[in-house]
């Protein structure tokens with residue numbers, strides 16, 4: 633499977649099933665999309681600012697609910713496999729993507745998997761195990777969060793640096809070398825722990841050491 637990024641801003645995501653898993657997926661997608669959670673009962677969990685709709689659709693009602701809510705993605709997270717099948721089919725008919733929380737097998741076209749995600753804007757790191765060991769995805773996410781808590785700051789710093797070097801007319805090969813030096817520099821990472829301006833200062837020192845003729 634090949635990960636791709638999807639922009640859900642301004643879109644609707646329908647989550648079917650209000651258990652702990654439905655709640656987790658609702659929180660994931662509510663960071664960007666309008667989320668509707670459809671379920672007869674809701675677990676005592678946070679659903680972020682998702683709209684919760686109390687209903688217990690039967691499999692034959694699935695198409696109606698999908699038409700009515702018009703989602704680009706349907707997350708199927710009930711404990712009823714027949715109902716999950718019906719919502720998967722309705723999503724496909726509607727041209728929406730589908731995420732089945734109860735399936736770790738080979739995914740057909742239009743079926744997507746939700747990875748564990750490290751987010752430190754503008755950095756996004758997605759982790760998956762081909763459905764084999766989601767608990768490992770979670771553990772690796774926690775490790776990366778601990779290890780690279782300043783990745784977002786580094787991305788901002790490097791983004792500004794690239795623009796600055798471009799504006800100053802530095803040729804592409806030298807710009808690339810400079811950027812590579814900065815992102816690989818332990819000193820810059822360390823300096824970022826005490827803030828952006830420290831990181832920036834150390835980055836400038838590191839670039840100063842760049843031989844002009846390096847390719």
Ligand SMILES: C[C@@]1(CC(=O)O)c2cc3[nH]c(cc4nc(cc5[nH]c(cc(n2)[C@H]1CCC(=O)O)[C@@](C)(CC(=O)O)[C@@H]5CCC(=O)O)C(CC(=O)O)=C4CCC(=O)O)c(CCC(=O)O)c3CC(=O)O
Nearest residue numbers: 733734735736745746747748760761762763766767769770
């Ligand atoms: C295929 C996939 C489909 C999908 O949901 O997209 C799927 C499927 C299933 N998960 C199951 C179980 C668990 N899932 C988690 C946790 C997460 N599961 C997530 C994704 C995925 N789970 C996709 C594959 C991702 C990959 O490739 O790794 C994460 C990463 C993202 C998210 O869901 O938000 C999130 C961590 C979020 C985070 O913290 O960052 C835990 C850990 C825990 O709860 O502590 C357990 C219990 C331990 C265990 O069973 O391993 C079961 C069995 C259910 C049962 O036995 O009844 C199935 C169904 C099956 O395997 O058939």
Ligand SMILES: NC(=O)C1=CN([C@@H]2O[C@H](COP(=O)(O)OP(=O)(O)OC[C@H]3O[C@@H](n4cnc5c(N)ncnc54)[C@H](O)[C@@H]3O)[C@@H](O)[C@H]2O)C=CC1
Nearest residue numbers: 649650651652653654670671673688689709710711733734
């Ligand atoms: N992908 C993942 O990370 C994981 C997936 N799972 C799978 O996801 C499923 C859901 O997990 P949990 O939330 O822990 O289960 P759960 O049993 O706590 O929640 C199921 C939810 O579905 C709702 N539901 C029942 N009938 C419904 C209907 N007609 N329409 C809409 N909603 C209905 C229930 O009210 C409940 O809120 C499990 O059956 C399991 O197969 C479980 C753990 C992790």
